[in-house]
Amino acid sequence: MPILETRGLVKRYGSVTALGGLDLSLEPGVIGLVGANGAGKSTLIKILLGLIDATAGTAEVIGYDVVAQGPLLRQFVGYMPEHDCLPGDVSATEFVAHMAQINGLSRSAARERTAETLRHVGLFEERYREMRGYSTGMKQRVKLAQALVHDPRILFLDEPTNGLDPAGRDEMLDLVRRTGNEFGISIIMASHLLGEIERVCEHLVVIDAGHLMRSGPIREFTATTGTLAVEVDGDVSALHQRLREAGLEAAHEGRQVLVALDGEAAYDIIRDACDDLGVGLVRIELLRRNLEDIFRERAGEGVHAAS
Secondary structure, eight states, X not given: OOXXXXXXXXXXXXXXXXXXXXXXXXXXXXEEXXXXXXXXXXXXXXXXXXXXXXXXXXXXXXTEETTTTHHHHHTTEEEEOSSOOOOTTSBHXXXXXXXXXXXXOOHHHHHHHHHHHHHHTTOGGGTTSBGGGOOHHHHHHHHHHHHHTTOOSEEEEESTTTTOOHHHHHHHHHHHHHHHHHHOOEEEEEOSOHHHHHHHOSEEEEEETTEEEEEEEHHHHSXXXXXXXXXXXXXXXXXXXXXXXXXXXXXXXXXXEEEEOOSTHXXXXXXXXXXXXXXXXXXXXXXXXXXXXXXXXXXXXXXXXXX
């Protein structure tokens, strides 16, 4: 059964159409959601969370209609908002336990789950401190904890690495990955950083101008390019020239030569050229496209790497 499904979903703000008849069906997993500014990504999340109503169409999350069964659905949904929303004068334990009770857990169950969840996100030792003294990374972990504490079936993460330094981003992405893998929770992660989507998600959804542009497994977006990267220790320019003389399409880029793969004979030509020139072959590999490359290519079509 799809974890999420929309049919003809429309949202208009006056004369502006944010969603223009969106049809989307997603299976359980860790899913990345990207789109240009004004693409309708945030509007879609708000409709799925029941925060705003659609103008037309229907949406279901884990089999529940977001309008007719909204209160029932929300006990199975976790949400980590982008912006800072934490009360500074209470501890993480107090706040997360309160959120657990709001989501239907008894007082004793809420405290037990809070301890487990704060341990999972790496805040167990700091759980009794007032959150006003927390770093940005710690606050992001609290937001993730409150989204997880009631053991939801699906988790919406809006820019989960917002404001974090590189080390903090790595730690948060590892938490997201482990949450999906170890707990079996489906995750919809919105991010403007395509490298994060590529590292964490199994599936990618691209929305532009309120319409679905593409949806599919990450591997379909990042297929091999047909280009060999040849890195050598020695005269790269000489190797570049030799390969071109041998009839290969090649380009010089830093310490490597990029070679269009035209049959298996290219490998033998590269090997022999390196041997003849006395340069050391450090690395030869078939390049894969990454999401940044794809979005740069499509920039002229109105799909960018922005959130």
